Amino acid sequence: MKAGAKTFIDIIEEATDGVKNGQIGSGSRIGIVSFADTATVNAPLITSVDTLKDAVDSLTAGGSTNHADAFTKAAELFDPASSNARVMVMFTDGNTTAGAPPAPVAAAARAQGIIIYCIGLVGSDGVDVDTLNEWATDPDASHVAITPDAADLEALFAQLAANISKPGATDIVINETVMPDFVITSIMPPTKGSAAMLGTQSLRWSIPQLGVTASESAVLEFFIRHVAQTSGTKPVNESITYSDTEGNTVSFPAPTVAVDLGDTYLESQGRILQLNTTIKHVCPGKRVALAVILTEVDAHGTEYQRGMKAMTIPAHHEPSCRDVEVKCIQFVVPEDLDVSGGPAGAMCNPRYFKVRLIAHNIDTDYRCCDSVVTLSME
Numbered sequence: 001m002k003a004g005a006k007t008f009i010d011i012i013e014e015a016t017d018g019v020k021n022g023q024i025g026s027g028s029r030i031g032i033v034s035f036a037d038t039a040t041v042n043a044p045l046i047t048s049v050d051t052l053k054d055a056v057d058s059l060t061a062g063g064s065t066n067h068a069d070a071f072t073k074a075a076e077l078f079d080p081a082s083s084n085a086r087v088m089v090m091f092t093d094g095n096t097t098a099g100a101p102p103a104p105v106a107a108a109a110r111a112q113g114i115i116i117y118c119i120g121l122v123g124s125d126g127v128d129v130d131t132l133n134e135w136a137t138d139p140d141a142s143h144v145a146i147t148p149d150a151a152d153l154e155a156l157f158a159q160l161a162a163n164i165s166k167p168g169a170t171d172i173v174i175n176e177t178v179m180p181d182f183v184i185t186s187i188m189p190p191t192k193g194s195a196a197m198l199g200t201q202s203l204r205w206s207i208p209q210l211g212v213t214a215s216e217s218a219v220l221e222f223f224i225r226h227v228a229q230t231s232g233t234k235p236v237n238e239s240i241t242y243s244d245t246e247g248n249t250v251s252f253p254a255p256t257v258a259v260d261l262g263d264t265y266l267e268s269q270g271r272i273l274q275l276n277t278t279i280k281h282v283c284p285g286k287r288v289a290l291a292v293i294l295t296e297v298d299a300h301g302t303e304y305q306r307g308m309k310a311m312t313i314p315a316h317h318e319p320s321c322r323d324v325e326v327k328c329i330q331f332v333v334p335e336d337l338d339v340s341g342g343p344a345g346a347m348c349n350p351r352y353f354k355v356r357l358i359a360h361n362i363d364t365d366y367r368c369c370d371s372v373v374t375l376s377m378e
Contacts, residue, residue, distance in 0.1 A: 001150070004156065005032075005056045008161040011158060016028045028047075033074045045077050066097075067102035071102055075109045110137055169207075171209075172209075172243070174220075175203075179235055182257075234256060235254060270337075271332075274328060274330050277357055279324045285315050286364075288324070292357055293358070333351070
């Protein structure tokens, strides 16, 4: 634990001013609070690396475990008027055995804007992971670490220091261009920032800030269509560029799509049947699955299948529900399939077709209604 704590101090020192000169820079400071039966301030918030390490080396194990007093003493070190981020790292190897319940004290610290991380070493009386999750800032996955092996502590402290000292990113710009074999058909609203198409094959995603005050992620979903005449496994992205004010570097996956056009043979002459339809009362943010079934009807009313198409209609973002027009749904109908009874292969025979349309919402806010159970006691 001592080695890990000193590694933590070294990483914070170098991250704050870029050099290892024995001083924590850029207005940042570190303090140390130990706790047993009660909590003790071993070092106030200071910048001297040597003084902090001496305080770490002087720590001894023993006594009870008073987490509540530790949270209280640590929170009192912070200056409420400071604009610095306030971060607390709780290290413990056991359960609470003394003092008040710590959960309300930790909650009060979080309510003041203090970010709490917890590192737990499974000691002789164990560590309650759920309790550490309750104390720490959300999400638990990035604010709580547990290990049964003391040898892992130095690596855990180092990783935590790197996460804390990383400033996040501001003024993020991501430019993406897809390969010429694809076009971008629509963009869903991203979870962070805004995105816009720059053309049929490129888009730009802008995010004002991400991960500055806490661990964050962002997702952008968009739809593409294959427009080339060749098959095979094809990369989707021609290029992705990333930039932010802090100069972070980001790597992106390289997705591929398997395109199988199958074998195509020249058929007889035919005609193109083009359909337009209007889907009524489509609400904002809802995609629609549309199926179009085409049959040809002979003189006796018998139907013959001629084709089926299924497509996803992108969501619209108008303020209210509206009708959505779908144009240019095309079917190629060969003349040698003509069942009208006219001269074989003639291009001018009248032919009779029937179209069936099926439309369903893909996105839904449906939820099961709440249930109430009543008991009758006699």
